[in-house]
Amino acid sequence: MNLSIYEFNNQGIRIVLNNNNEPLFCLADVCKSLDIKNQNPKRFDLNIGGLHKMSLPTSSGMQTLTFISEENLYRIIFRSNKPEALSFQNWVFAEVLPTIRKTGSYTARHTAYEELNRLHMQEKVSKQKGSFHSHGMHKRKHEKHLNALRIKTCEENIQLAFEGITQ
Known part of the structure; x- marks a missing residue:
């Protein structure tokens, strides 16, 4: 497993690639970066197929963490009205989607x-x-x-x- 860390809102988000080389995001890190206290996956109405449990070494020893698919990452971000999520939403809605509509790609x-x-x-x-x-x-x-x-x-x-x- 190839673990990397992406920085968002001055918070490291652990990312691993699944067998199809698609990114999976550590749910706890995503919630922390968006200032979401309740990290229970059930509260977000996530796609079950995009939830993955993985054991990783942490500073506290081996821990089982929940990782989510890109689809589920967007579900969490777009449901949030916190400022941390709104800046990401604004970027997607104001830049990414209009560029894709106009040019066919981003x-x-x-x-x-x-x-x-x-x-x-x-x-x-x-x-x-x-x-x-x-x-x-x-x-x-x-x-x-x-x-x-x-x-x-x-x-x-x-x-x-x-x-x-x-x-």
Whole structure:
């Protein structure tokens, strides 16, 4: 079993590949990253075929953990109204699905490059429009913080895409 860890909302999510090379996500990690306290699979109305029990070594020794399919991952994320899930939903609904509808596919690396260029341009223009008024400076500081987070995410997505090519 090949275990890898994906970072979402500053939380590591353990992922393993099943026999068909499809990703399975650790339910406990997904719930923790979405700030969901009750991690019982029954409460999410998940597809039973997408639930898998696996024994893995942890810091507390061997433990049996529940892993879920990609389909079940989306079920959990799209049912949640927590801010952590809403940011993922917004990305899927505003970017991924419209791009698939318009072009027939979605390429994360190409989209990340476009978004990275747009954010850098927005930062450049925003710096030139800076204001000395307290409200303008506060707004600019918040905008700069959000852009920095978005730029970091784009750069990580580009890096993940390149790692996928070389592996």
